[in-house]
Structure formats: C-alpha cells, structure tokens
Amino acid sequence: MGYKVVVAGATGNVGREMLNILAERQFPVDEIAALASRRSLGTEVSFGDKTLKTQDLDTFDFSGWDIALFAVGSGPTKEYAPKAAAAGCVVIDNSSLYRYDPDVPLVVPECNPEAVEGYAKKNIIANPNCSTAQMVVALKPLHDRAKIKRVVVSTYQSVSGSGKEAIDELWDQTKAIYNPTDDREPKVYTKQIAFNVIPHIDVFMEDGSTKEEWKMVVETKKIIDPAIKVSATCVRVPVFVGHSESINIEFEDHLDEAEARDILREAPGIMVIDKREDGGYVTPIECVGDYATFISRIRQDSTIDNGLNLWCVSDNLRKGAALNAVQIAETLGKRVLKKG
Numbered sequence: 001m002g003y004k005v006v007v008a009g010a011t012g013n014v015g016r017e018m019l020n021i022l023a024e025r026q027f028p029v030d031e032i033a034a035l036a037s038r039r040s041l042g043t044e045v046s047f048g049d050k051t052l053k054t055q056d057l058d059t060f061d062f063s064g065w066d067i068a069l070f071a072v073g074s075g076p077t078k079e080y081a082p083k084a085a086a087a088g089c090v091v092i093d094n095s096s097l098y099r100y101d102p103d104v105p106l107v108v109p110e111c112n113p114e115a116v117e118g119y120a121k122k123n124i125i126a127n128p129n130c131s132t133a134q135m136v137v138a139l140k141p142l143h144d145r146a147k148i149k150r151v152v153v154s155t156y157q158s159v160s161g162s163g164k165e166a167i168d169e170l171w172d173q174t175k176a177i178y179n180p181t182d183d184r185e186p187k188v189y190t191k192q193i194a195f196n197v198i199p200h201i202d203v204f205m206e207d208g209s210t211k212e213e214w215k216m217v218v219e220t221k222k223i224i225d226p227a228i229k230v231s232a233t234c235v236r237v238p239v240f241v242g243h244s245e246s247i248n249i250e251f252e253d254h255l256d257e258a259e260a261r262d263i264l265r266e267a268p269g270i271m272v273i274d275k276r277e278d279g280g281y282v283t284p285i286e287c288v289g290d291y292a293t294f295i296s297r298i299r300q301d302s303t304i305d306n307g308l309n310l311w312c313v314s315d316n317l318r319k320g321a322a323l324n325a326v327q328i329a330e331t332l333g334k335r336v337l338k339k340g
Contacts, residue, residue: 003027003028003337005033005329006062006068007071008035008068008071009072010036011036012072014071014322015072017317019052022326033052034054037058057080062088063088064088066090066337067089067092068090069329070093071321074097078097085122088123090123090125091125092329097126099126099222101122104119105125106222107331108324109331110140110269111223113331119332128324129219132216134316135151136223137268137314138310140223145259146306148252149228150228151228152230152247153232153245155233155235156239156246157237158239158242159236159238162188162189162236169186169188170194173194199233243314243320244283244284245312247312257298269319270293271294272295272298282311292314293313295310296310297310
C-alpha cells in the first residue's frame, strides 16, 4: 500500500514543484489530490504523466488522507492545516506559521531526520525558510566535526522566492529598461529589482534586522544547535531562480579547508564544485532543476583562529521548498507511517 497525498496550493510555483518532485522521486502514492483556492478551481496541473484538476481547498475533506503538503501561505494555512491535522492527515507546511512553535518539529532531513518523530503533538511538521534550508545542509556535517560557534551569512536571493508576481516584475522591468516609453513601477518590491539589488526581504524588526534575517537565526538554532550564533544580511537580487549565500563560519576547533572539502563531498544532499580556476564554481543558473545544494569557494579565513568561508547555491523552489517537503514526507514514511 502507498499513501494518499494532498498538495494544497497546487497551482503556485512551489505547489507545482511539489507535484513534479513527488513524481520524479516515485513517492509511493496510491491517490493524490491537488487543491487550490476557488479562483483557481478546475485549473489543470501535472503529476508525472497524469493531469489533475484542482479541487476546492475550502470544502475538501481530509479524512482518510495520509499526508498533506501545504504551499498556501500563512493565512490559509492557519485556517486549513488544523482541520487537516484534526482529520488525521499529517501536514507538512511550507509557510512560516508553525516553524517557531515548540510543539512542531522543523525538519531538514539531512540534518535532523529524527525530529519528524515529534510530529504527533499537533500532527504538523514545518518546512524551514528557503535560505535557511540550503545553509544548514552545509553547516551540519561541519558542526558535527568541529562545532560551530558563529556564522555570518549574506544571501543573494532570487525573485522566485516572492512568487510569480515577482518573476513577472523582474521580467517586465528588465524589458522596460530597453524601452523608455514602457515604464514599470515597483509593485512587489520597494525599489526597482531589474539591474539592482535590494537589502530588504520581509518586514523590518525593532533591532533593524528584517524578518528574513531573523528567520535564519532562529531556524538554524532550532535545526542544528541553539548555541550557534548567526548574523544574517538578506538581499534580493535580479535572478529568476536560485539562491546564493556567502557563508563565514567560526568553529570551536580548527578545521582545515581540505578536510572540510572532504567532509562536504561525503555529506548527503551536497555537491562540491570547487576548482580554483575560471568557472570552477557554481552559480544560480547552473543549479536550477537540481536536487543538490552546491558548495564552492571553500577557503580558510585568516582573520580568525578557526574560520572558513564558503559559497552555497541551491534551487530555492526545490531544496528551499518543495524538495525538502517531499524529503520530509519520505522520512516520515520510513520512520513512522511505514507504508509503501
């Protein structure tokens, strides 16, 4: 027997990617339902070689379904996830709503697969923020070897993290640069994103950080180790898909760059592309559509005793969202539900 799986938010970027990845990884599905809001009702989406018509999230009965992958944002999640959970369906939520709830596990399967076993308190598992997910995949195997004290990260985040409207805004503004009569004012972002970078993701907080930066701090502590100190600067860049991060790591013990490279090569979910030559590193364009988190530019930081720098790139719609959610479902299946 396989699983009865629901994908809520099936017409969005992440929802469609969830359906693609469930099919690609041959997740043991007996039955699948694609849910959307009423305005998208009846829209067709692909699941492998099948075409599914979306059903109404508002009236859907979750009774008898095993797993629901939610990609609908915090508002609808707050309304519908408890209903699904109460009906006995385990919710894997991609929004930020439950990430900081002590009764809800926050899981990256390469880092803390055992945490899925804590799902039963609310029948919900949280998927981390896209920028956190790729970073902790790289940090965890290094932390296991030398114990990380402090991380300073600057992100270069693609517009797909803000949804389809943001992708359209970058496209339209880029075209408008070459056609002065076709001016496109920012709507999704606070400033022009085409040919620009914006050091502002999510809302500002009292201490001057943005909520995206706060998320990286809190989620890294919850997933890996509460003792790790994290300083983040999150920046939106004019890239369609793929987040990049410049990560500086300070360890308690010395870790040689060669050993770090070997550790990362053996770590799950990571691909090391690190040649000290022209093009010997990975950029966002090259990571699109791939499952891996790519690591390049591994080098010692000579300004501190036990420091390393590295460059981390991943497809944010995959590892940062849909892939990680499906991996959580796979881990839940192996460790707890044991079907398929």
